[in-house]
Amino acid sequence: MHESPLLDNYTLPAANTIWDEMMNxxxxxxxxxxxxxxxxxxxxxxxxxxxxxxxxxxxxxxITFTVYSSGEGIEKIFPFDIIPRIITASEWDFIxxxxxxxxxxxxxxxxxxxHQQFIxxxxxxxxxxxYSCPHYxxxxxxxxxxxxxxxxxxxxxxIRDHDGxxxxxxxxxxxxxxxxxMIENREITKRIxxxxxxxxxxxxxxxxxxxxxxxxxxxxxxxxSNPNVVLLTPGIFNSAYFEHTTLARLMGIELVEGRDLVxxxxxxxxxxxxxxxxxxxxxxxxxxxxxxxxxxxPSSMLGVSGLLAAYRKGNVAIVNSIGNGVADDKAIYVYVxxxxxxxxxxxxxxxxxxxxxxxKPEEREHVLQNINTMVVKKTNESGGYGMLMGHTANDEExxxxxxxxxxxxRQFIAxxxxxxxxxxxxxxxxxxxxxxxxxxxxxxxxxxxxxxPGGLTRVALKEGxxxxxxxxxxxxxxxxxxxx
Amino acid sequence: MLSRVADSLYWMSRxxxxxxxxxxxxxxxQLSSQDDQENFTWSPVxxxxxxxxxxxxxxxxxxxxxxxxxxxxxxxxxxxxxxxVMLSRENAKGVQDNITRELWQCLNEFYHVVxxxxxxxxxxxxxxVSVLDTLIRQCMLYYGVSDITxxxxxxxxFMNLGKYLERCIQSAxxxxxxxxxxxxxxxxxTDTTYWKYLxxxxxxxxxxxxxYRTGFEARNVxxxxxxxxxxxxxxxxxxxxxxxxxxxxxxxxxxEGYSKVDFMIGKLKSKLQYSDVHAVSRIGxxxxxxxxxxxxxxxxxxxxxxxxxxx
Numbered sequence: 196m197h198e199s200p201l202l203d204n205y206t207l208p209a210a211n212t213i214w215d216e217m218m219n220x221x222x223x224x225x226x227x228x229x230x231x232x233x234x235x236x237x238x239x240x241x242x243x244x245x246x247x248x249x250x251x252x253x254x255x256x257x258i259t260f261t262v263y264s265s266g267e268g269i270e271k272i273f274p275f276d277i278i279p280r281i282i283t284a285s286e287w288d289f290i291x292x293x294x295x296x297x298x299x300x301x302x303x304x305x306x307x308x309x310h311q312q313f314i315x316x317x318x319x320x321x322x323x324x325x326y327s328c329p330h331y332x333x334x335x336x337x338x339x340x341x342x343x344x345x346x347x348x349x350x351x352x353x354i355r356d357h358d359g360x361x362x363x364x365x366x367x368x369x370x371x372x373x374x375x376x377m378i379e380n381r382e383i384t385k386r387i388x389x390x391x392x393x394x395x396x397x398x399x400x401x402x403x404x405x406x407x408x409x410x411x412x413x414x415x416x417x418x419x420s421n422p423n424v425v426l427l428t429p430g431i432f433n434s435a436y437f438e439h440t441t442l443a444r445l446m447g448i449e450l451v452e453g454r455d456l457v458x459x460x461x462x463x464x465x466x467x468x469x470x471x472x473x474x475x476x477x478x479x480x481x482x483x484x485x486x487x488x489x490x491x492x493p494s495s496m497l498g499v500s501g502l503l504a505a506y507r508k509g510n511v512a513i514v515n516s517i518g519n520g521v522a523d524d525k526a527i528y529v530y531v532x533x534x535x536x537x538x539x540x541x542x543x544x545x546x547x548x549x550x551x552x553x554x555k556p557e558e559r560e561h562v563l564q565n566i567n568t569m570v571v572k573k574t575n576e577s578g579g580y581g582m583l584m585g586h587t588a589n590d591e592e593x594x595x596x597x598x599x600x601x602x603x604x605r606q607f608i609a610x611x612x613x614x615x616x617x618x619x620x621x622x623x624x625x626x627x628x629x630x631x632x633x634x635x636x637x638x639x640x641x642x643x644x645x646x647x648p649g650g651l652t653r654v655a656l657k658e659g660x661x662x663x664x665x666x667x668x669x670x671x672x673x674x675x676x677x678x679x
Numbered sequence: 680m681l682s683r684v685a686d687s688l689y690w691m692s693r694x695x696x697x698x699x700x701x702x703x704x705x706x707x708x709q710l711s712s713q714d715d716q717e718n719f720t721w722s723p724v725x726x727x728x729x730x731x732x733x734x735x736x737x738x739x740x741x742x743x744x745x746x747x748x749x750x751x752x753x754x755x756x757x758x759x760x761x762x763x764v765m766l767s768r769e770n771a772k773g774v775q776d777n778i779t780r781e782l783w784q785c786l787n788e789f790y791h792v793v794x795x796x797x798x799x800x801x802x803x804x805x806x807x808v809s810v811l812d813t814l815i816r817q818c819m820l821y822y823g824v825s826d827i828t829x830x831x832x833x834x835x836x837f838m839n840l841g842k843y844l845e846r847c848i849q850s851a852x853x854x855x856x857x858x859x860x861x862x863x864x865x866x867x868x869t870d871t872t873y874w875k876y877l878x879x880x881x882x883x884x885x886x887x888x889x890x891y892r893t894g895f896e897a898r899n900v901x902x903x904x905x906x907x908x909x910x911x912x913x914x915x916x917x918x919x920x921x922x923x924x925x926x927x928x929x930x931x932x933x934x935e936g937y938s939k940v941d942f943m944i945g946k947l948k949s950k951l952q953y954s955d956v957h958a959v960s961r962i963g964x965x966x967x968x969x970x971x972x973x974x975x976x977x978x979x980x981x982x983x984x985x986x987x988x989x990x
Binding site: 254255256257268270430431436440441443444447448449450451452454455465466467468469470 | 833
């Protein structure tokens with residue numbers, strides 16, 4: 196297999212530095228053998244043609260986002276790498292159990308923190324950390340949510356260290372996105388690699404919208420056979436608009452904007468050609484702070500006036516719940532293993548990345564002294580913004596960033612640079628290793644937690660880069676979970 | 680159905696209908712310009728379908744390539760094919776969950792076709808009719824896909840309202856453009872190729888040959904384009920379709936709006952049904968057409984008021 200030119204440039208990192216998904220010191224790992232055989236058996240230019248086909252499919256199906264510059268929209272596709280990323284059945288089993296455990300604890304934490312606050316009174320999570328979190332919403336205190344479920348949809352980001360251990364990098368519990376790419380990437384794979392999926396016993400991901408719809412329907416406050424479920428989008432200018440429309444279409448629910456809704460007598464209605472129609476469940480893809488101009492950001496046009504009051508009255512279900520940001524705050528993240536022990540009396544299955552809170556003087560001291568080996572992040576930013584990569588930044592950038600930190604240390608955490616695992620990508624006619632993470636999507640409903648076997652593998656397409664966010668030059672891959 | 684969605688479906692389909700109509704007019708004028716290069720001018724087309732000032736029209740009226748570029752691709756012309764396809768797709772984009780995936784992909788591909796730099800080059804250097812045909816084919820594809828795949832519900836009704844309302848206006852406008860050259864004189868005899876091209880631009884040539892055996896006469900052309908109920912682009916046919924799809928929207932929830940619009944469409948329908956070419960020539964064609972189109976615009980406004988208003 197090594198004779199094939201495709202793998203010429205596949206230089207394996209030195210032992211014990213980076214985990215490569217496809218290869219180890221002895222050659223191709225078992226789960227990748229079949230696909231590696233296939234890739235090296237086809238003519239060299241075949242992959243380039245497949246890559247072009249993939250691009251054309253994305254373009255013609257409008258799986259794009261629009262960048263508006265000088266008044267004219269330009270359609271872009273999120274970069275897609277055609278080589279699938281493979282997760283074995285046993286790895287998936289571990290991930291599946293780990294995420295379910297974590298979500299059970301996080302859900303209990305959210306209920307607790309907006310009700311009796313036992314965990315704060317028992318001193319497991321510091322009170323000041325919760326109250327200083329901008330995503331902790333006092334408006335949610337004492338509000339009962341249907342079935343006590345706060346996190347209906349979660350996208351937990353996992354990474355692998357040099358020995359292949361999975362770590363949780365972030366819990367995305369607000370409005371995690373990317374699931375449409377899990378679904379669409381798979382559709383593209385069906386076209387560019389016909390027959391490979393069944394040959395490799397890859398588990399399907401198409402059931403995701405059906406499970407989500409079943410869960411949404413179950414939340415309806417009105418006990419009627421056909422509750423009105425809608426997906427609330429910020430509109431066509433949002434970069435995730437394609438995802439919103441895909442999910443609405445696949446679930447057969449109405450895609451609404453804030454201007455389509457109105458609240459009357461603490462009930463939410465949508466404006467239709469046949470007058471007002473009551474809305475029971477809102478799967479919203481609008482952030483908390485824009486949901487209701489009467490309570491949050493008064494200048495927001497994306498939300499609906501009076502929505503929060505209707506929600507508090509229990510006349511409408513909102514998914515995910517409001518105020519979840521307190522649980523995926525990067526400073527609170529540190530305490531998730533403790534939450535698992537506190538609420539579930541279990542040992543955490545998935546590990547946290549070791550994290551230093553810069554709000555604590557001794558930890559801050561440690562981080563500032565070792566800043567070259569640290570990744571420093573803002574606790575309330577996402578999308579790869581406001582980060583300092585200590586090992587690549589220059590002295591000036593570091594000095595500037597330290598000044599920022601000292602202004603308000605609570606807003607920062609630091610983690611040792613974790614070498615994300617690498618996976619083969621098709622770049623310049625050759626396979627080359629690039630860093631990846633994994634975001635499986637978990638759905639919590641009254642019947643429990645379900646995780647569709649798959650997820651979004653994000654990949655840092657720049658050589659050596661560790662930043663996988665799409666806003667920072669990242670791409671994605673189809674993710675295969677093997678049945679056995 | 681959400682009012683916003685109904686509004687978008689209606690406009691999505693209106694823009695395609697208008698695109699189709701303009702493309703056909705351009706094609707036919709391009710062809711007829713080859714017959715009579717001495718006297719041919721684009722000015723009636725430019726006057727009706729653009730907002731250009733008379734001085735600007737004079738500048739380009741005899742330059743086929745310039746006119747075609749302006750009408751098809753100019754970003755600054757709000758009625759250019761380019762802009763209408765953009766608008767139609769923007770409308771579709773906002774209602775993807777209410778149309779079939781095939782229909783969305785069809786409009787999305789149309790959009791990529793009009794944005795293709797090769798199209799612009801070909802329109803300037805190659806046979807323009809081939810370019811126009813490529814675009815017309817995209818419109819045809821849209822009609823086929825929407826007919827075959829769209830579910831028979833409220834959404835399709837609003838799409839058809841947009842389509843037939845726009846078609847009425849377009850057919851009336853085409854007559855207006857063509858008869859302006861003849862100072863609206865229905866008895867003036869003119870070169871038969873003139874009528875041939877007019878009928879071809881509305882795909883009515885074959886029908887005309889079968890139905891009107893007396894050769895090309897202005898009166899017959901007017902009769903076909905206004906009153907022939909077998910002709911899918913006639914004004915009366917379009918009004919009948921408009922009415923047909925509108926009556927499907929009857930519901931208990933919006934009685935006031937329904938009866939208002941129903942009355943207006945019904946009245947216009949009778950106006951056309953109980954009228955003929957003689958009556959038209961007595962009133963004057965231009966006057967007659969203006970009266971019809973102003974009724975159609977009023978129907979559009981009332982639909983907007985009772986069915987689409989949402990903000």
